[in-house]
Amino acid sequence: MQSAGRLRWNLVVIRGVMIKKHCLLLVTGSLLLMLLSGALVAMLYLRSKDYTLTETSFTGDALKVVETHALLRLPEKSRGLNMVYVGSRGDPSFAAKIEVPPDAEGDIRHQIEKRDDQDYHPIGAPSEKVSWWSPAKSRVVVERKYTVDSSYVHVLLCHDNGQVVLLVESMSF
Secondary structure, three states, X not given: OHHHHHHHHHHHHHHHHHHHHHHHHHHHHHHHHHHHHHHHHHXXXXXXXXXXXXXXXXOHXXXXXXXHHHOOOOOOXXXXXXXXXXXXXXXXXXXXXXXEOHHXXXXXXXXXXXXXXXXXXXXXXXXXXOOOOOHHHOEEEEEEEEEEOOEEEEEEEEEEOOEEEEEEEEXXX
């Protein structure tokens, strides 16, 4: 009789442990799901943010954004000078000013000249909202307007105060 009581008690304990293990798995899974969801929301928030960069805050990641959206390969030692990025309204748009090393001017010029020039005149372009986008004050070497996927891209290679400067803007249409 005593052994039967012990057997029942052991089964309850075993079932109790199994229930606890099951609950532990559910809690752990829920926590992981919440953490992953939080990380995804944070990533989407950061991508949907508006920001302005200057030469002190312009990073290599921002140069990659320009390369990706304009389908250009920026020369080594290119340096970001200014950028305004608007991503909070859904489709991102930006305007960027990048200094190109003088010895790489021919390479970037060739990349730009390969593009077919299209006649686009967008309303509300990011370049209209910044003071540093001033090709009229520079000597424009080459200019192209073209599309990449569903984005309008406007690129100007200029000589500005002794620097070779690339102006790039991209906005979705």
